[in-house]
Amino acid sequence: MLTRRTAVIAAALAPLARPALAQAGWPERPVRMVVPFGAGGNLDTLIRIVSPMMSQKLGQPVVIENRPGAGGNLGAEAVARAAPDGYTVLVAANGSLVNNPLLMVRMPYDAVKDFVPIGLGFRTPNVLVVSPRYPQQTLAAFFADAKARPGQVSCASAGVGTTNHLLIELLNAATGAGLVHIPYRASGASTPDLISGTLSSAVDQITTALPQHRDGALKILGIGMPERIALLPDVPSFTEVGLEGGGITSFIGLLVPAATPAGPIARLQAAFAAALADPAVRARVEAIGNLIATPEEQTPGGFAKALEVERELARRAVQLAGLKPE
Template structure:
């Protein structure tokens, strides 16, 4: 298992071993003076057509425009995101290999999988958080509750009886259930499904009373009146659902786990290159047209403070700690 250090180091190793051989610092500095002078690849560690891939295709044109070079998306699915993540972690640290990473491979898998072939905090350098896709608690319309407070009261009156679905064991949805149960003392019964949205038929029929889902899956159903979203995993309320309380209001630290998406590079990438990438990403994210299109997918563009190496690094630390706490509660933590 890859162990996570307690902090993200500012100083990185001077010599990085990669598939291309040894990259000497002096060589990298000389190369960075001309960066970028060829196309850049953005590795998406999941297949085409998913939420991560959709957001990548919205973001890359703006980055390419500002860097003056094409940004080519490379889908490398496998092992829950680990395959593509490892590919970038082992790549030459020259700024031409970027990772569009998310919490599964970055802050959850290293805690619950026996063997993860990279160390997030050691092998990857955060450049900018780009998007957040909150987890939401969805209840069946056949359940006699309309608010989060009513659901908590309903579940407390039936200890060990109320089931709550997720996209699978060890997902952020599952760990969010554990954090919510711990904060409220509800003791929800976790029911793992095979993927995001797979619980929907059971929610609609009333066979499943509740599910923790990504907002991109649940919000269209909520708007159509097929299910109810009663809680959202953010530090505060979302502009997408201003009337729905945050889990933070129930005592869940920072509102719990958020499905985040950000760009990282191999550790050892020169600071001037990281700076150019950060500026291009920040400019792309500030485009009102991009923000409008992202909101159409029911995701949120990260704020300016988070779209920095320091801001994204702090989020990674926070998410890793919350994930560790939730994985321990679920009995999934690998030591």
Template sequence: MLTRRLALAAIAAGLSPRPGLAQAAWPDRPIRVVLPFAAGGNTDVMARSVAEPMTARLGKPVVVEARPGGGGTIGTEAVARAAPDGYTVLLGSGGTMVANPVLQARLPYDAEKDFRPVGLIATVPLVLVAGPRQSSADWAQFLAAAKARPGTISLATPGNGSVAHLTLELLQHAAGIQLTHVPYRGGGALVPDLLGGTVDCSLLELTTALPLHQSGQARILALAARQRVQPLPAVPTFTEAGVPGFTALSFGGLMLPARTPDAVAEALRAALVGALAEPSVQARLAGLGATVSTAEEQTPAGFGAFLAAERAKARQAAALAGLKPE
């Protein structure tokens, strides 16, 4: 009788008579998606594209919060150290999940052990962009010029160890060419110098290069994508242009602290999958030149395999360039 009275009292107090028997439904408050870079870039657009439809599915606000600094390490570490309750989510990308782990010896987080993948949102290919100083009309002409005069064509990237730099090393190896790498300290001055003729060409994210191409200020010669993209139906992929299997992508995907419960991670994933199925979300991403992830990539296993493959390519590129973790 005493046990029954205690159980009734626990129920009346809103408690579970046995630990773990009853838990509050998730979510019961807003969810933060931490963007570890400044607002306005590709990953920011990806996060905000799915935040509103995920809000509708989860019944609580999904809020994108920019927390830049340290090349993405500050915001990423904050999520790694956050409570694993599903209310703090990382917008994982190539810089924090691929380039940093390969090239930085003392990161304040472990990209593989501190997080669990939820699902990939979308990818944006890097493209080879020729400025007015470079006369090649297409990849074939560019390739011929690069092979005829090794080292005379300059290619700008946002910096040593950037995703574009790693892509350059892989491209030179795959195509059998030698270009002169011109690293900048970030991308701010890169595009003006490309358009002004200081450098010949660059590897840029499609979202950055597309308006330059459409306005006639620069020319996209090839896409490092698996297939052609909607805004540029006439521009070939590198594979079509004779560099088989060459892809280089920026990406955005959702990740949680490693110890987040399975049920919470699955609820978040289901909301993401539903959001990505909406035609308005697909149209917004496609208009930026982004490709929505496949059904497999929208699973933890698929996103995890994607990340592993990207890290393997980055390690290969670093080895080709002689870059070691510092």
């Protein structure tokens, strides 16, 4: 039989034990993954590849919710304002976490303070593409020609302030090429002008350029990675023309609202890492040009470090471009 003193202590500790017990049983209902862009894009495609296995590991459905708008800010804000219980997860990319805070005066959330990283999942390299009829058909020759004719070689991006635009600025700074940035409204929008010869070149995501490269409609001359990749072993990295580290890549990772308990974060991270380690998942991801993050990057601490690097690169590129928050 409990003594009176033991009973008093047990009663006092009971409220503290309840959250721990609740975390031990987590999740007890479906987990919502918020994709801050429309269905069918690369980010949406990748999270739908891994979500079935995550659901299996968590023992609960993983529901994908597309909430596009404001360059990814609408969906990110919804997660930032959600209950910090692990049931609402942000599937984030460069825009909402890195670029937008540098380029927008009014942000509806704090990209650093309002989220806790779960893990980085994917990197999507940006590539330099030209028409097969363009006179310069190697990366070295392209930049030698551009450097010799500063201000005469055009290079398109998916828009001002996008990751591929910022990479163009870093390439100009590293090579002295003087590429003239031509902003389009979306990834792949410059393809008709490249094919027709109206446009000299473009920097775009590999997932957009790869089908045209394989069909011979466009040619990938270089890739924004520290080194060459197995999918395109004959394509040089931008490090080979002097851009240290290869420049900026697009990334996709998972985050939850700040103050989310450690238990749900650990369960989500373990489920995400297990899905990324699956050979079938890896094959599907890499076949369309994406790369799986390293095991270290897949952890909360590793993702946090990667974000610091990406923010510093983007900050430098924004300064080079002379962009101001609007």
